[in-house]
Amino acid sequence: MQTALELIIFALAAGSFAYFRVKPWQWTIGLGIVLLGFSVFSHLPWWFLGLSWLLYAAAAVLFNITPLRQLLLSDRAYVWFKQLLPPMSQTEQEALDAGDVWWDGEVFQGRPDWRRLLDMPTPELNPEEQNFLDNQVEALCAMIDDWQMVNAGDMPDRVWQFLKDEGFFGLCIDKNYGGLGFSAIAHSTIVMKIATRSMSAAVNMMVPNSLGPAELLTHYGTDAQKSHYLPRLARGVEVPCFALTAPEAGSDATAIPDSGVVCRGHHDGKELIGIRLNWDKRYITLAPRATVLGLAFKLYDPDHLLGETTEHGITVCLVPTSHPGVEIGLRHAPMGMAFLNGPTRGTDVFIPLDWIIGGPSMIGQGWRMLMECLSIGRGISLPALSTAVGKVSYMTGGAYALVRKQFKTPIGHFEGVEEALGRIGGYTYLLDACRRMTAGAVDQGVKPSLASAIAKYHMTEISRKVIDDCMDVHAGRGIQLGPRNYLGYTYMAIPVSITVEGANILTRNLMIFGQGAMRCHPYVRAEIAAAYNESVEQGMADFDKLLTSHIGYAISNCVRSVFFSLGGWRLLRSPVKGPTAKYYRQLTRMSTVLAFVSDMAMLLLGGDLKRKERLSARLGDVLSHLYMGSMVLKHYQDQGANDDDLPYVHWALQHCFAEMQIALDGFFANFPRKLLGRVLKRVVFPIVRPFKQPASDKIVHQIARSMMQPSALRDRLGQDCFIGEDDDAIGRLEDAFKRVVDSVPLEKKVLQAIKDGVIKAHADKNEQLMQALNQEILNAEEVQHLQDTYGAVADAIAVDDFSETTTRNKQACQTETVKSI
Incomplete structure (x- = not known):
C-alpha cells in the first residue's frame, strides 16, 4: 500500500513539471531533486529507481546538450519531417499568411487565458451609429415590402435611392472620403436588422460593404484610386460588384481560367502598356446593375514587357462596366430572391495598368488581398444574416406558439413544440454571441480569418436548423406565401448563405482545421518554414530549437489530458464564480484534449491528415465549438450576467460540449490505425464519455416558456428585429x-x-x-x-x-x- 502511494506521489511530482510546461533546465533540476529524494527516503524498488535515473539521465543529456541532441534526434527528425510534409502551393501559403490568430489560437493550444477574453472590450454602437440604426435603418425597413420586391424581382427605385442618399453603401468607407466610417459591429447590426425585414434588401446593401471594391480600395488602393472611387461609392454614384467565381472555379477560386495578358494597346487615344482581359464570371451579386466591376484574373506577361517573370498570378483590377467589351445585364434567379445576381463576361478588353487595384506594384498580390478581406463577408455579413434568421424565428416562434391554440391549449405548451422552441432560443443566443464577438474582433484591429470561417460555416448551418424549427412551429401558417408570411422568403434564402463565400462542405472539411492547425499551433508553421529554408544548416538549427519546445508542448498536453480526464479539471481556476464557472474549466479541459489529439494526429498521419477530410473536419468541429462556447460565456458577461439568461447559456454550452463529444467519438472510431485510435480515446476519456447528451428537458422548458412571455430578456435577445x-x-x-x-x-x-x-x-x-x-x-x-x-x-x-x-x-x-x- 505504501509503495503504491509513493508511486502515485512520484508520478504527480514528475508530471507536474510537464503540466506547467517548465523549461528544460528547470525540469532537469527539479526532477533530479525529486528523484534524489525518493532514492533516499522512499521504499520504491531499486529497479524502478534505477530505470527512472537512467531515463532521467538520457532526457537531461538529450534536451540540455544541443550538439548531441542535434546528432541523435533533431537532425534525423528534420529529414523525416521534410519527407512527411504535404506539398504546399503558393496560393495556400498566401492564404495562411493572410489574417491574424485571435481567440481561436488560445483554444487550440490547450491553455486559454480566460481573463484576456473577458477583458476584451464589449462590442457596442457609438451614439452616431445607434442614431442611424434607430432612424435611417428603421425608415428603410418601413419602406420595404418583401412580397412586392420578390415578385417584382428588384427593389423599388425609391428604395435604391434612399440607400444611396443616406449613405448605406458607404458604411465602412472613411469619413474623409464621404463615407460613414462605421465600426464593424455597427455594420453587422445594420445588415442584421435589414435582414429581419428582407433578406434580398440586406444582400443588395451588404455586398458593397463587404468583399467589394470599396474594401479592397481602402486597404490596397492608390491615393488616386481612393480619391476617385471612394467618394462615388459612398454616395452610390457608383454601384460596385466583385467578380471572382467562374463556371469551373467556385470554391477552388485559385483555378480561375480568366486571364489578362500584358501587351501594348490604345486607351484614351494613347498607346501604352496595358492588359488584354478575357473573363467569364457567374453568380456575381449586383452585376446586373453595377457601374464598376472588380475583377480577379491571372496575369501573364509572355513578351516580358514588365520584366523576366511570365506568370504573375492572381491580380485584381477595377473596370467601369461602360468600358468597351464589358458584358453585364443578364440575371440569375438565386432561389427566386430579389437581390441582383448575374453573370459578366469580357473578350479582349484592354485596360491600362493603373486600373489594377494598388497599381502595378500590386500585380500578383490578388489572392492575398482577397484572403485578407474575405473575413469581412465571412465574419460580418453572413453572421449578421444568420443572426437575423435567429431573431425573427425567436420573436415569431415564441409569439405564435402562445397565440395559436390547439385542443384549447397554446401550442407552445406541448412538449414537442417546446423542444423546437428550446432549440430556437438556445441557438439564437449562441448566434448573437458569435456575431457580436467576431465583429468585435475586427473592431479590435484583428483580421480573424479562421474565426470568420468558423462563424461562416456554423452560423449559416445553425440558421438553417433554426428556420426549420420555426417553420415546424408555424406549420401551414409558414408555407403559405403572401404579404402576411414573414418566414417563407427567409426559409428560401438560407441556401444562398450556405453556398456563398466558400461552400460550407469545403469550409468544414478543408479550411477550419487545416487553417487552425497551421495558424494556431505554436510550432508547426515555424517548423515548416525551417524545413523549407534554403539554407539547410540554418533550417536544421531553427528546427532543433522548435522541436525541443514542441516535444515539451506535446508531453504537457498529454499529461494535462490524463489529469483532467481523472477529474483534475475540477481544480482549474475559473475567472468567475457561480453557475458558469464549471464551463470555463470544462472548456479548458477540451481545449487541452484538442491540442493533444491534434498533435498526435499530425504525428501519426502526417500529410495524410490533409487528405483524411472527415477526420480533420471532426477536429475542426471541436475547435469550432470551443470558439463558440467561449463567445457565449463572454456574451453572457457582457450582457450583465443576468440570471434570466442562464437557461440559454446552459443550453448553448451543453450543446457545444455534446457536439465536441460526437466529433471526438467519430474521430477515434474512424482513426486509420485502430489500436492507436483506442489508445488515444482512453487517454482523454479513460472511464466514461463526459458529455453524453445536450440540454435537459427542464432547461428546454425554461427557454420555451421565457419565449412566450414579455420580459427584458425577450426584448434584449430580440433587439434589432424589425x-x-x-x-x-x-x-x-x-x-x-x-x-x-x-x-x-x-x-x-x-x-x-x-x-x-x-x-x-x-x-x-x-x-x-x-x-x-x-x-x-x-x-x-x-x-x-x-x-x-x-x-x-x-x-x-x-x-x-x-x-x-x-x-x-x-x-x-x-x-x-x-x-x-
Whole structure:
C-alpha cells in the first residue's frame, strides 16, 4: 500500500513539471531533486529507481546538450519531417499568411487565458451609429415590402435611392472620403436588422460593404484610386460588384481560367502598356446593375514587357462596366430572391495598368488581398444574416406558439413544440454571441480569418436548423406565401448563405482545421518554414530549437489530458464564480484534449491528415465549438450576467460540449490505425464519455416558456428585429401576443366559469363572452378587451389567398422572368 502511494506521489511530482510546461533546465533540476529524494527516503524498488535515473539521465543529456541532441534526434527528425510534409502551393501559403490568430489560437493550444477574453472590450454602437440604426435603418425597413420586391424581382427605385442618399453603401468607407466610417459591429447590426425585414434588401446593401471594391480600395488602393472611387461609392454614384467565381472555379477560386495578358494597346487615344482581359464570371451579386466591376484574373506577361517573370498570378483590377467589351445585364434567379445576381463576361478588353487595384506594384498580390478581406463577408455579413434568421424565428416562434391554440391549449405548451422552441432560443443566443464577438474582433484591429470561417460555416448551418424549427412551429401558417408570411422568403434564402463565400462542405472539411492547425499551433508553421529554408544548416538549427519546445508542448498536453480526464479539471481556476464557472474549466479541459489529439494526429498521419477530410473536419468541429462556447460565456458577461439568461447559456454550452463529444467519438472510431485510435480515446476519456447528451428537458422548458412571455430578456435577445406597425406581418403577431398576455387573467375567469357550469362549454367565443357579461363575470370593458384580443389573434394567424387570375398572372410573370434569364 505504501509503495503504491509513493508511486502515485512520484508520478504527480514528475508530471507536474510537464503540466506547467517548465523549461528544460528547470525540469532537469527539479526532477533530479525529486528523484534524489525518493532514492533516499522512499521504499520504491531499486529497479524502478534505477530505470527512472537512467531515463532521467538520457532526457537531461538529450534536451540540455544541443550538439548531441542535434546528432541523435533533431537532425534525423528534420529529414523525416521534410519527407512527411504535404506539398504546399503558393496560393495556400498566401492564404495562411493572410489574417491574424485571435481567440481561436488560445483554444487550440490547450491553455486559454480566460481573463484576456473577458477583458476584451464589449462590442457596442457609438451614439452616431445607434442614431442611424434607430432612424435611417428603421425608415428603410418601413419602406420595404418583401412580397412586392420578390415578385417584382428588384427593389423599388425609391428604395435604391434612399440607400444611396443616406449613405448605406458607404458604411465602412472613411469619413474623409464621404463615407460613414462605421465600426464593424455597427455594420453587422445594420445588415442584421435589414435582414429581419428582407433578406434580398440586406444582400443588395451588404455586398458593397463587404468583399467589394470599396474594401479592397481602402486597404490596397492608390491615393488616386481612393480619391476617385471612394467618394462615388459612398454616395452610390457608383454601384460596385466583385467578380471572382467562374463556371469551373467556385470554391477552388485559385483555378480561375480568366486571364489578362500584358501587351501594348490604345486607351484614351494613347498607346501604352496595358492588359488584354478575357473573363467569364457567374453568380456575381449586383452585376446586373453595377457601374464598376472588380475583377480577379491571372496575369501573364509572355513578351516580358514588365520584366523576366511570365506568370504573375492572381491580380485584381477595377473596370467601369461602360468600358468597351464589358458584358453585364443578364440575371440569375438565386432561389427566386430579389437581390441582383448575374453573370459578366469580357473578350479582349484592354485596360491600362493603373486600373489594377494598388497599381502595378500590386500585380500578383490578388489572392492575398482577397484572403485578407474575405473575413469581412465571412465574419460580418453572413453572421449578421444568420443572426437575423435567429431573431425573427425567436420573436415569431415564441409569439405564435402562445397565440395559436390547439385542443384549447397554446401550442407552445406541448412538449414537442417546446423542444423546437428550446432549440430556437438556445441557438439564437449562441448566434448573437458569435456575431457580436467576431465583429468585435475586427473592431479590435484583428483580421480573424479562421474565426470568420468558423462563424461562416456554423452560423449559416445553425440558421438553417433554426428556420426549420420555426417553420415546424408555424406549420401551414409558414408555407403559405403572401404579404402576411414573414418566414417563407427567409426559409428560401438560407441556401444562398450556405453556398456563398466558400461552400460550407469545403469550409468544414478543408479550411477550419487545416487553417487552425497551421495558424494556431505554436510550432508547426515555424517548423515548416525551417524545413523549407534554403539554407539547410540554418533550417536544421531553427528546427532543433522548435522541436525541443514542441516535444515539451506535446508531453504537457498529454499529461494535462490524463489529469483532467481523472477529474483534475475540477481544480482549474475559473475567472468567475457561480453557475458558469464549471464551463470555463470544462472548456479548458477540451481545449487541452484538442491540442493533444491534434498533435498526435499530425504525428501519426502526417500529410495524410490533409487528405483524411472527415477526420480533420471532426477536429475542426471541436475547435469550432470551443470558439463558440467561449463567445457565449463572454456574451453572457457582457450582457450583465443576468440570471434570466442562464437557461440559454446552459443550453448553448451543453450543446457545444455534446457536439465536441460526437466529433471526438467519430474521430477515434474512424482513426486509420485502430489500436492507436483506442489508445488515444482512453487517454482523454479513460472511464466514461463526459458529455453524453445536450440540454435537459427542464432547461428546454425554461427557454420555451421565457419565449412566450414579455420580459427584458425577450426584448434584449430580440433587439434589432424589425417590428412594424399597421399592416406589418410581424407587427400584427406581436400585437396579438401582447394582447393575449394581457388577457390571461380575464380568460382564467371565463375558464373557471365554464368549469363551474355557469358558461356553456360548447358555445362559441362571442356567446361565451355575452354569458360572462350577463353573469357579471366580466364587465363590458373586459368583454371588449377579449373580443379585440380574439380579433387580433385571428388576424395574426390568417394567411393570404388569391384569385385564380392573380395566381396565373404571377406564374406568367415568373415564367417571363425565367425566359429573360
